[in-house]
Amino acid sequence: xxxxxxxxxxxxxxxxxxxxxxxxxxxxxxxxxxxxxxxxxxxxxxxxxxxxxxxxxxxxxxxxxxxxxxxxxxxxxxxxxxx
Numbered sequence: 001x002x003x004x005x006x007x008x009x010x011x012x013x014x015x016x017x018x019x020x021x022x023x024x025x026x027x028x029x030x031x032x033x034x035x036x037x038x039x040x041x042x043x044x045x046x047x048x049x050x051x052x053x054x055x056x057x058x059x060x061x062x063x064x065x066x067x068x069x070x071x072x073x074x075x076x077x078x079x080x081x082x083x
Contacts, residue, residue, distance in 0.1 A: 029065055036062060 006017045018026065036058040039046040043055045053061070059080065066076045 032061065032065075 004019055006019060007023055008015050008017050035051055036053070038049075039051055039053060039055055039058050047054060063076070063080045066080075067073065
C-alpha cells in the first residue's frame, strides 16, 4: 500500500486535501491566472511588459487548465468560444 503525504488546507467550503504535486500545480495555475488577468485587462500594455504571453496564449493555456479539471466540457467550450 502506497502512503501519500497529504496536505490539508482550510477552504471556504471546508477542507481541501492535496498531495505535494497537486498543491504545486494549483500554485502554478494561480500564478498563471494572476498574470493572464493583466494581459486580458490591457493586452497592449502587457505586450510592452515582461509578461511572457499574449491574449491568444492566455486563452490557449487557460482552456487546457479547464480541460484537465473536473468541469463540464460542453460548458467550458461555450465559455472559450471567443469571437
